[in-house]
Amino acid sequence: MALDTIFALSSGAGVSGVAIIRLSGELAFEAVADLTRSSLPPPRLALVRKIFEKSGEILDEGLVIRFPSPASFTGEDVVELHVHGGIATVDAILKSLAAFDGLRLAEPGEFTRRAFENGKLDLTSVEALSDLIAAETEAQRLQALRQLSGTFGKKCDFWRDELIGVLAHLEAWIDFPEEDLPEHLIKETKHNILYFKNIISQYIEDNKVGERIRSGFSLAIIGPPNAGKSSLLNFFAGRDAAIVSKQAGTTRDVIEVRCAIGGLPVTFSDTAGLRQSTDQIEEEGVKRALSVSADADLQILVRAPDCPELEDSGFIAVAGDGRPPSIEVWNKSDLGASPVSGTLSISLKTGKNCDQLVKKIETQLQGMLPREGSAPLTRRRHREALESCLMHLDRAAEGSEIELIAEDIRLSTRAIGKITGHVDVEDILDRLFNEFCIGK
Numbered sequence: 001m002a003l004d005t006i007f008a009l010s011s012g013a014g015v016s017g018v019a020i021i022r023l024s025g026e027l028a029f030e031a032v033a034d035l036t037r038s039s040l041p042p043p044r045l046a047l048v049r050k051i052f053e054k055s056g057e058i059l060d061e062g063l064v065i066r067f068p069s070p071a072s073f074t075g076e077d078v079v080e081l082h083v084h085g086g087i088a089t090v091d092a093i094l095k096s097l098a099a100f101d102g103l104r105l106a107e108p109g110e111f112t113r114r115a116f117e118n119g120k121l122d123l124t125s126v127e128a129l130s131d132l133i134a135a136e137t138e139a140q141r142l143q144a145l146r147q148l149s150g151t152f153g154k155k156c157d158f159w160r161d162e163l164i165g166v167l168a169h170l171e172a173w174i175d176f177p178e179e180d181l182p183e184h185l186i187k188e189t190k191h192n193i194l195y196f197k198n199i200i201s202q203y204i205e206d207n208k209v210g211e212r213i214r215s216g217f218s219l220a221i222i223g224p225p226n227a228g229k230s231s232l233l234n235f236f237a238g239r240d241a242a243i244v245s246k247q248a249g250t251t252r253d254v255i256e257v258r259c260a261i262g263g264l265p266v267t268f269s270d271t272a273g274l275r276q277s278t279d280q281i282e283e284e285g286v287k288r289a290l291s292v293s294a295d296a297d298l299q300i301l302v303r304a305p306d307c308p309e310l311e312d313s314g315f316i317a318v319a320g321d322g323r324p325p326s327i328e329v330w331n332k333s334d335l336g337a338s339p340v341s342g343t344l345s346i347s348l349k350t351g352k353n354c355d356q357l358v359k360k361i362e363t364q365l366q367g368m369l370p371r372e373g374s375a376p377l378t379r380r381r382h383r384e385a386l387e388s389c390l391m392h393l394d395r396a397a398e399g400s401e402i403e404l405i406a407e408d409i410r411l412s413t414r415a416i417g418k419i420t421g422h423v424d425v426e427d428i429l430d431r432l433f434n435e436f437c438i439g440k
Contacts, residue, residue: 225273
């Protein structure tokens with residue numbers, strides 16, 4: 001199948017002004033030359049060509065661009081047809097291509113997989129491309145672009161190459177003990193091991209910010225019943241996502257809304273009002289509220305003048321030690337009561353200071369972001385691979401037998417190699433490329 005020439009609609013499905021059909025493989029140029037009944041344009045020069053059916057009927061007129069191997073996205077001969085985006089037009093051209101011997105419709109992610117297999121992309125760049133296609137916010141877009149540029153992949157390759165250098169010295173000692181090798185080799189090797197152990201440890205102690213940008217920050221809205229938590233969720237959602245009622249205890253389960261704050265992906269969770277209750281369902285809702293708030297990246301603690309204080313309800317430790325950072329809000333300021341010290345006074349009824357709350361949330365989230373230009377870990381498998389690398393470096397640093405130290409260094413380089421795809425990662429590839437749509 002790897003020798004087949006593949007084709008697919010690479011632009012979005014549905015009606016559009018222009019649709020892009022991509023071909024990749026040995027027969028790409030021959031098939032398009034036959035389809036257009038003319039010679040192909042010079043490389044990377046777009047020229048207008050009529051596109052014919054085998055019977056001679058004109059299907060469409062569009063641009064043809066060819067990218068000879070290896071200077072193409074997949075590393076193979078690639079041709080793009082930029083045609084009119086009507087559904088019938090695209091279908092007719094795809095049917096004509098399918099009629100050629102040796103051509104077949106591409107599978108999901110197959111263009112990108114060929115780019116990886118031909119050395120055009122490493123695995124981190126493949127993942128970044130997937131993230132870029134799926135990006136919903138500005139922060140996700142920028143992070144994916146940094147990853148796509150190869151910043152993280154190059155860092156991993158550097159660590160791996162340096163550790164391979166350390167391993168080479170150890171294996172020289174093992175294979176040629178009769179040679180006059182430096183006596184301080186072990187001491188120097190352990191110094192290098194500790195150096196890389198420290199660098200990689202610091203790198204992964206990033207509060208998982210890259211993964212948070214990719215999947216979204218979680219914000220839990222907590223507080224006593226009737227403080228305005230559901231109204232606050234509806235404010236962020238811009239719609240009636242949660243039921244608002246004067247009756248206390250309306251919210252029993254966790255209600256989530258996803259949106260963007262300052263270009264960052266955020267999931268707000270409205271939770272049950274915190275109070276002691278004999279109602280079994282409400283009691284379960286309170287347990288879930290406390291669980292969600294404990295796991296959140298940021299808590300918004302909502303209070304109001306006509307609601308009991310949390311301390312009076314038996315919930316003292318909803319913020320503070322061991323809990324996520326909190327923004328405390330004093331809602332219903334339109335009632336005239338003085339706000340609790342240290343809280344932001346707002347009114348969801350009148351809209352007073354709601355914009356200040358949004359800015360305060362944005363400031364808190366911006367403070368969690370990595371420094372500009374850095375390449376944070378964006379996927380759990382990256383973190384697990386580096387943690388595995390560290391485990392082996394720990395053992396190597398503590399070891400005394402040179403053969404065992406060498407084996408742990410070898411395993412540490414293998415763990416890093418899994419990140420970029422330098423070692424066997426077939427199971428990762430199958431899962432990853434299935435995330436792509438056909439034509440990518």
